[in-house]
Amino acid sequence: MASSDCIPMEDLVVLSLFAPADPTRSGAHVPQTLGLAVDFSGPSLIAVRDAFEDHKSDMDISRAGSYLAAIKKVRSALVRRPQDGPGPDRGCRGLSRERLDCLEWCLSAYGVVVARDSAVRLGVARMGASSEKGFGIFARDAIPAGTTIWDAIGVMPGDNRASHSDLSAIRVAAGQNQSTGAERVLLGPLRMLNHRCRSFNAVFVYEEGTSAFFAQTTASVGAGEEVVVNYGSDWFGETCPCSDCSTAPGASPLLPSAARSAPATMRPAWNALDERRVSLTVRTQEKAADFLENRRLGYENSAGERAEKKRRKRMEGRKRKQASKTGTSKLT
Numbered sequence: 001m002a003s004s005d006c007i008p009m010e011d012l013v014v015l016s017l018f019a020p021a022d023p024t025r026s027g028a029h030v031p032q033t034l035g036l037a038v039d040f041s042g043p044s045l046i047a048v049r050d051a052f053e054d055h056k057s058d059m060d061i062s063r064a065g066s067y068l069a070a071i072k073k074v075r076s077a078l079v080r081r082p083q084d085g086p087g088p089d090r091g092c093r094g095l096s097r098e099r100l101d102c103l104e105w106c107l108s109a110y111g112v113v114v115a116r117d118s119a120v121r122l123g124v125a126r127m128g129a130s131s132e133k134g135f136g137i138f139a140r141d142a143i144p145a146g147t148t149i150w151d152a153i154g155v156m157p158g159d160n161r162a163s164h165s166d167l168s169a170i171r172v173a174a175g176q177n178q179s180t181g182a183e184r185v186l187l188g189p190l191r192m193l194n195h196r197c198r199s200f201n202a203v204f205v206y207e208e209g210t211s212a213f214f215a216q217t218t219a220s221v222g223a224g225e226e227v228v229v230n231y232g233s234d235w236f237g238e239t240c241p242c243s244d245c246s247t248a249p250g251a252s253p254l255l256p257s258a259a260r261s262a263p264a265t266m267r268p269a270w271n272a273l274d275e276r277r278v279s280l281t282v283r284t285q286e287k288a289a290d291f292l293e294n295r296r297l298g299y300e301n302s303a304g305e306r307a308e309k310k311r312r313k314r315m316e317g318r319k320r321k322q323a324s325k326t327g328t329s330k331l332t
């Protein structure tokens, strides 16, 4: 997958699903890491939002097959062909096959974090001492330490040729399926992870032989808390804006040597962080199906617990209703 196809499609999806209805409105929030190819006034933004809304109710992330079928329907709704007869022009008719594949991948990746029962969601974060707003990744429910957050996937395209703004730059690590040491841009919801020098609660982890990576929690993350990683000491340099640095003036960012004293179990992840790893040649649907399946396995218990909680609540409600009915009939 080429960066020139991925970057504009990803920005289109992010803006369609997460930005306010009118992103040109002054003060409206837009992602900080937008590429340069987004046309705010184009019809596609609204088309993607509408098509996604039409099929959102069919997107059950606990069932990979039907989830992906719903994503396919969104794609089809966006590319009405001349032979489909009259119908609304959704604005994506002219897109190349490559761009449509990227669009579909982005919809399937971001659709997961839109779902109400995903482990994380995208939200607006205020960062550091400045009141600057950006996107961030937040836990919906508490996430224990050592959990891989499958819901927020990140991938790298096969090149880094397209011009982009301040997108995350990631270096391929040994063992991944792209040329070692190459620099790539990061795509997918994981690119919305923000940085903290010391009080981070997650690290990046990569999948060997792929271009994929995820976050793994190093500490428990409370419900509603932001998931944050340490980008490495050279990302912001001397003028780190993160809340750790701005609330403790003069404090220096975490050094790589400090990172190496992390618990042994976390070392592989730290080494990967040092190398600025990652990549999974975007195997679109199969990969998405895989990661959804992993997600299902990883979160089966918590989903089961949530369902059980709901069931108990319903039962309690019924009992209360019954009790109040009995109470009423006794009085009359």
Ligand SMILES: C[S@@+](CC[C@H](N)C(=O)[O-])C[C@H]1O[C@@H](n2cnc3c(N)ncnc32)[C@H](O)[C@@H]1O
Residues within 6 Å of the ligand: 030, 031, 032, 033, 034, 127, 128, 133, 134, 135, 136, 166, 167, 168, 191, 192, 193, 194, 195, 196, 241, 242, 243
């Ligand atoms: C990988 S993106 C994170 C998502 C980003 N917040 C957004 O809305 O697109 C990295 C960029 O986010 C911003 N950022 C991340 N952590 C930050 C922090 N602690 N304080 C200020 N800006 C931060 C910087 O602009 C950085 O280049």
